[in-house]
Amino acid sequence: MVQVVFLHPDLGIGGAERLVVDAAVALMSRGCSVQIWTAHYDPQHCFSETLSPDLPVVSACIPVLRLARHRKKVLFYCHFPDQLLTQRRSLLKRLYRVPIDHLEELTTGMADRIVVNSKFTAGVFKQTFPNLAEIHTDVLYPSLNFASFDVEVEEDLTGLVPEGRRVLFLSINRYERKKNLLLALQALAALRDSISSRQWDQVHLVMAGGYDERVDENVQHYGELRSLAASLGLEEHVTFLRSFSDRQKVALLQSSTCVLYTPSNEHFGIVPVEAMYTRCPVIAVSSGGPLESVAHEETGFLCDPTPESFSEAMGRFLTDAGLKQRMGQAGRDRVIDRFSLQAFTDQLHRHILSLTD
Structure with a gap:
């Protein structure tokens, strides 16, 4: 049986969270063993499908998976580059983000495969991560559970x-x-x-x-x-x-x-x-x-x-x-x-x- 673990920082009720839940349900329908690991989960502020699974509350990143004793394969689904979602109104915030932005590009490039949620995001990905421009990114449109x-x-x-x-x-x-x-x-x-x-x-x-x-x-x-x-x-x-x-x-x-x-x-x-x-x-x-x-x-x-x-x-x-x-x-x-x-x-x-x- 294929074992799949989803890592997502906050399993609330946004579009990215809806995507994670739908993807988990989709793979379970194909016989995969699925877990969702998240840094925050509130049963009062979540999608109904997540009320029954056991959700470990943890945080992790790609390098940790790469350095694990039994190396894990990583599929990275890019909803949007994190650095573009963060405001930098002060000089201190801009300086603080410099190493984090560099680390985001470095660690993203460690994934075994990268998919994006739209052609628009594919273009933004290449502009945001110039050192990863040669990496092929497949478009995987989000879906609906009809x-x-x-x-x-x-x-x-x-x-x-x-x-x-x-x-x-x-x-x-x-x-x-x-x-x-x-x-x-x-x-x-x-x-x-x-x-x-x-x-x-x-x-x-x-x-x-x-x-x-x-x-x-x-x-x-x-x-x-x-x-x-x-x-x-x-x-x-x-x-x-x-x-x-x-x-x-x-x-x-x-x-x-x-x-x-x-x-x-x-x-x-x-x-x-x-x-x-x-x-x-x-x-x-x-x-x-x-x-x-x-x-x-x-x-x-x-x-x-x-x-x-x-x-x-x-x-x-x-x-x-x-x-x-x-x-x-x-x-x-x-x-x-x-x-x-x-x-x-x-x-x-x-x-x-x-x-x-």
């Missing part, structure tokens, strides 16, 4: 969406500034100013975000977003939802007119794929991973990261009654064709087996 979304969810959205708001826009992202969630609120305000009061009475936005009280930025940015909504006069048309359940997410996706996906240069982004599978079109920034997942004017709209561009696309769903249905079905077909769990499992399993030959 069974998690092929359920009839009768989740009561009362209290989240006021009665009569038939045009529901949905934002799903962690409460982090780099996710540019301000754009969703600014676009909603721009939409209000471009439509009739009768149309506006039918519009609502749910801001559903991953939220961890341990993270200062989550707490601060949540407050910033609520303040912006109040200053724009949007409070009655916006619901803020923190750390929602899987059932709530599926219910919201199934009920929404469209998802607003606001990050720029997102390495992949699983939310647009989840939305399209549930027949919910996507309005996303025209950069990064969404360029590979969303088909412009077919399964959604790829827009400039401006309130005007987003609000124009949002307005299309108010003037074209059949747009959601047409784009929704096209999106589902696209996900089934390109991002199925079966395709992901086959490719990942081949990589694992190639390292055990």
